[in-house]
Amino acid sequence: MAFYERQTKGFVNIDPLQTGGRLSEDAKRVLVEWGDGYSVCDFCTGSLFEIKTPPIRTFVSKLLPEFLGTEYSRITNGAREAKYAVMHALRGKGEEWIVMDGNAHYSSYVAAERAGYRIALVENSEYPEFRVTPERFAEVLDDVAKRGNVRLALITYPDGNYGNLPDVRKIARICESYDVPLLVNGAYAVGRMPVSLKELGGNFIVGSGHKSMASAGPVGVLGFNEDFADRITRKSERYRNKEIEFLGCTARGVAVMTLMASFDYVARRVKRWDEEVEKARWFSRKMEDLGMIQLGEKPHNHDLMFFEAPPLYEISKKAKDGRFFLYRELKKRRIHGIKPGLTRHFKLSTYGLTRDELRYVLDSFEEIINKYSG
Amino acid sequence: MAFYERQTKGFVNIDPLQTGGRLSEDAKRVLVEWGDGYSVCDFCTGSLFEIKTPPIRTFVSKLLPEFLGTEYSRITNGAREAKYAVMHALRGKGEEWIVMDGNAHYSSYVAAERAGYRIALVENSEYPEFRVTPERFAEVLDDVAKRGNVRLALITYPDGNYGNLPDVRKIARICESYDVPLLVNGAYAVGRMPVSLKELGGNFIVGSGHKSMASAGPVGVLGFNEDFADRITRKSERYRNKEIEFLGCTARGVAVMTLMASFDYVARRVKRWDEEVEKARWFSRKMEDLGMIQLGEKPHNHDLMFFEAPPLYEISKKAKDGRFFLYRELKKRRIHGIKPGLTRHFKLSTYGLTRDELRYVLDSFEEIINKYSG
């Protein structure tokens, strides 16, 4: 028997990677129903996106684009695979640049490297807010456009370190004035908060099923419009119904079923985003009462928050396990999500957690601080 | 509530896509345990392949390479993604060729298109065996090498149409003599039958978790040796632990856990491959007793078989539903896997089915033929 137990089962998990990907009850049920290998391909007629039973076709051609505020959508193996598909589809010959915000996730950077771009980063405003401003974006874009060929721009909305929400509308207008298409990386937005490419502007939007859409992993989504449809969905010369950038089919298995099963649930929860923001702000204030400092935008507009924690850092200098004391103390209390060894700075997420759970986290921090200050 | 039922549940499924990907009991259990989004990333320190809890690191660095007969391995999002990673990693500048067998799966072709290769196909021997011979492979390779730069060769072992097992040892020696690396696409081999790159020769081997390793989809495996390790695992310039061809991490979710949970089961079942071949041959003889003709290698060496079915084709010309009669009749009998509308030619797989189930399939064919000949 080979069984692997998930050690964090039953823990309060505040890891930003984990809070938005927890399965809905509906998703848990389809997991078992559709677990087998290529289960979704029983009635395939040549393309994942055209499968009618289960209704993947309706999802891809209607529900998902509506949700994303785009004309078309595709399901991918994740946010990074969606970004790479766009970057690769747009890549021409010779030296070409991509301009992206300095808060971009590593996977945006790596995807651009894989696609052979030269990469220009728009620095953030540094401590304490680390904002990416439209003004700075425009400066870098202008600078690079003078020196070379800018093929694509990317903005992370919000970023995965500070949970900052940059002004995409303005950035989209700037990109448009340079005739540079813009990709909005909404890995931490799509499925958590209301987001519509139509309202934001930009040409592509990417989301992550396992990060923010209550899905099993890996699975992601890509939205785009007519103007780039031919590029993105280019077909094989020999196999006329196979799309090259998706290697024919992407999420050919259970993950797409969890994405679809959670869709109602996700569509409902984004409507309660205000409550999530309010809860995050409340948590941030309580953390500050304990002597921590919330970095990034303030007041904050997202559940992902970055903290500087002088009281915990001071303890780490003297504690027996040094900087591992915090991890150990939280583990004892069945709280997971702050990486072992971090005390001075860490990020966490309040998404989908109850106030009681969060109060328990706050009380635990307080208890730990008091214990070591005694 | 959003629940999607799998309509083929409880059917005898002879679709070659489905017979090797059915979950083991162990895999079913981990499905529920590890269903949530990025569940496997709770204890990540920067790379999926290095995660110790759950023991993905041991799996990738030890168990899987041993199983594949290679020095290294990686987990990918599927066989096609593994092929594309190799093709892309090896791709240089300018015009470059890939030589592949004419029985190659569409996804090999599409991956080569995406990577920007010119593609030369080695034709098979046509009706009735459709074999790809080392002699013909050598001719095409020689011909293309005279005209251009051949960067890679690919052989499908076995192919997904006829279930033919070409002589990879000879083909590997030929490629070696031209200094052309060889990729063995073992999507229908790895996890079904014993296969070792060390014994076969060649430089890369690819497998498919959801097709042949009793795993949820999508997930695949890639094996390779020291000589190409630097190319395949090239790191990001900015993020030193992120591998470019895998965009940092690939199967970051439940699918890799089903692959690992099924691994013992799969390792055991490949040892009983002789029984599977014997069963396939028995089934083939019984089909021929009913007037069908098994194409491809004969006697056959794999569970995937292609049949020509004159008796069914004759019926289709006169039946009320025309060529859909067969699908309907099989569905009535809860047998799934032959595509709607096919009667004259179809493929199927006997893998993992009991003799009783297969006898039921054979009896059903007989009954259907008799019913319409009455």
Ligand SMILES: Cc1ncc(COP(=O)(O)O)c(C=O)c1O
């Ligand atoms: C901002 C951001 N984008 C993209 C990703 C990657 O998402 P995926 O796993 O779907 O590729 C992450 C993951 O942490 C992220 O934080």
Ligand SMILES: Cc1ncc(COP(=O)(O)O)c(C=O)c1O
């Ligand atoms: C021979 C062969 N190779 C590769 C594949 C694709 O496998 P995957 O879905 O893992 O990319 C298939 C799928 O049918 C196949 O038949």
